[in-house]
Amino acid sequence: MKRALSFLSVSVLVLAALALTGIWWIGAWHLLFPSAHHDTTAPQLPSDLDTPALLLFSKTNSFRHRSGIDGGVAAIREIAQARGWGVMHTENGAVFNDQDLSAFTVVSFVNATGDILDTSQRDSFQRWMQGGGGWLGIHAAGDGSHAAWPWYVDNLIGAEFTAHVMGPQFQQATVRVDALDHPAVAGLPVTWQHEEEWYSWKTSPRTRGFTVLATVDENSYQPYARLFGEERDLRMGDHPVVWTRPVGSGQGLYIAMGHRGDAFASADMRRLLERSLTFLIERSGTPH
Numbered sequence: 001m002k003r004a005l006s007f008l009s010v011s012v013l014v015l016a017a018l019a020l021t022g023i024w025w026i027g028a029w030h031l032l033f034p035s036a037h038h039d040t041t042a043p044q045l046p047s048d049l050d051t052p053a054l055l056l057f058s059k060t061n062s063f064r065h066r067s068g069i070d071g072g073v074a075a076i077r078e079i080a081q082a083r084g085w086g087v088m089h090t091e092n093g094a095v096f097n098d099q100d101l102s103a104f105t106v107v108s109f110v111n112a113t114g115d116i117l118d119t120s121q122r123d124s125f126q127r128w129m130q131g132g133g134g135w136l137g138i139h140a141a142g143d144g145s146h147a148a149w150p151w152y153v154d155n156l157i158g159a160e161f162t163a164h165v166m167g168p169q170f171q172q173a174t175v176r177v178d179a180l181d182h183p184a185v186a187g188l189p190v191t192w193q194h195e196e197e198w199y200s201w202k203t204s205p206r207t208r209g210f211t212v213l214a215t216v217d218e219n220s221y222q223p224y225a226r227l228f229g230e231e232r233d234l235r236m237g238d239h240p241v242v243w244t245r246p247v248g249s250g251q252g253l254y255i256a257m258g259h260r261g262d263a264f265a266s267a268d269m270r271r272l273l274e275r276s277l278t279f280l281i282e283r284s285g286t287p288h
Contacts, residue, residue: 050086052105062115071261130248132285158205167226
């Protein structure tokens with residue numbers, strides 16, 4: 001009997017360890033166990049950082065889009081190298097201080113999630129943005145994990161996240177460029193196909209004064225969250241996936257695509273990234 005109980009206990013522990021490892025591997029560890037860890041010691045900035053310089057920030061205190069972070073950072077690095085821009089990638093939130101931020105023209109939240117900056121770091125970022133910085137948000141930078149930072153949601157996202165499609169989670173859909181004359185989408189086809197985990201929001205950011213650059217055609221995919229036998233309708237009618245708005249003297253721009261690394265293999269996605277970064281650099285009031 002003792003041997004059987006011992007075997008059962010070991011089996012339970014092994015299964016629990018495997019389950020926790022699986023949760024960590026798919027990026028859901030901090031989704032189940034949210035973190036409020038804030039970094040206190042800033043990282044060393046590269047001594048040879050070219051200008052204009054991009055800060056790629058991918059800290060995750062909520063769900064971690066492991067593949068999307070890797071793919072997004074690699075794609076932006078390649079674009080920056082071809083254009084002669086400087087790049088620094090970090091997950092250390094202590095870089096958000098007045099002195100270090102002054103070295104960068106654009107900050108990109110590459111699938112950054114959760115409670116990632118303390119009050120002082122948020123304040124520094126807000127001053128930097130309003131003073132002329134450029135911000136590029138990618139995919140999870142616009143999800144519901146940022147709800148506790150009202151300034152961020154109101155000024156950079158402009159919409160309340162509701163859910164993403166499930167059943168299936170990843171679907172090909174038609175993206176339509178709305179603002180054909182805008183430099184951030186210049187050179188993109190009027191419509192193009194993209195496979196993604198499509199996000200939905202309670203209302204369109206267009207109603208909050210954001211300029212919508214591209215939308216997704218809800219008739220080209222199944223805009224529902226199907227889970228555990230339930231179905232939730234995620235249709236918005238007006239369904240933006242790329243939008244922008246000034247923030248003080250700065251400029252924010254958000255791209256809803258980029259959950260998986262292969263999203264960044266698309267020529268259209270690469271072109272969108274390059275055009276958006278170029279627009280933010282040229283629009284920025286910080287050194288470049």
